[in-house]
Amino acid sequence: MLTLCAASTAVWADASHLEVLDDHGQALVSLPMPEGERWCMEWNHSVTGIRVQDCYRHHQGNMVLERSHQPDFAAGLGHVPGRGRQVSDGQGGYWIEDIDEPVPGNRYRLRVGSARVDHRLLHEGRRISLSELAAGERVTIHLRTPDSTP
Incomplete structure (x- = not known):
C-alpha cells in the first residue's frame, strides 16, 4: 500500500482519507484528505490521447466533483448545459x-486504464499512477470520513 502523509495539524485533526481500494477492499493508496482539500483524477483519453482531468474537493464530509478540464471535444467529452459553466x-x-x-x-468505481491511458491521482x-498499480483492474475511489461506512 502506498501511504502518503503531510506534516500538518489539519491532517491529524481530521481523520478523513482518500483511498483507492482494489476489488478485495485492500487499500492501494491512502492519502490524508482533511476538510477543504482538493485532488484531481487525470488520464489520457483512450481515443485521442488528450489529457483530461476531473477535480474534486472534500466539502463538509462529502466528495464533490468541482470542475473538469477537457482540452478538446473528443468522443464522450463536452459540456452539458445546466451542469456547471464552460x-x-x-x-x-x-x-x-462550478459543477459542484x-x-x-x-x-465511485473505475476500471484503471493501461499505461497509455495512465490514470493518475x-x-x-x-x-500517483494508478495504471502502474492496477492497470486493467476495477478499483474504488473513496473519500473515507469519520462518519462514513467502509
Missing part, C-alpha cells in the same frame, strides 16, 4: 467550472 483554458481547451456535484456514497503536486 470557460476557456486559454490554450484551446476548456474548464467546466456530490459523488453518491463518497465513492494528482494531489499537492504529486502524481
